[in-house]
Amino acid sequence: MLPIIRHATPSGGRPFPPFSMAVRHGATLYVSGLGPVDVQGQIARGDFAAQFGQCIANLHAVLAEAGADMTRVLKTSVLLTRATDVPEMNRLYAAAFPAAHLPARTTSVVAALPVPDFLLEIEAIVAVE
Secondary structure (H helix, E strand, O other), X not given: OEEEEOOXXXXXXXXXXXXXXXXXEOOEEEEEEEOOXXXXXXXXXXXXXXXXXXXXXXXXXHHHHOOOOHHHEEXXXXXXXXHHXXXXXXXXXXXXXXXXXXXXXXXXXXXXXXXXXXXXXXXXXXXXX
């Protein structure tokens, strides 16, 4: 497997962990957990919706770089740090995908994520051509 997408270390002084943002194997793209960090390395501040929106924007960017879009997403995994965010996540998630295409999904509530300010991460498995 060769990584097809690499992103530079985000600014802000934090070291970037040793992984690829996405790896393509055949016609499948495996997207790593995407947190709510913009291209300048800044964490989306504010509420859960702001962080969710940044995660989805990051997913759009990775998909576009791979020549795909949200209709090609087969499955997502959403990691949340607060169970109370599940209803809002469901509402935002439904709005993030075309109505005719809701991928399979696993949602997990975890004790913490590697970056303490993250309220969520989203990873995806995507069909690419």
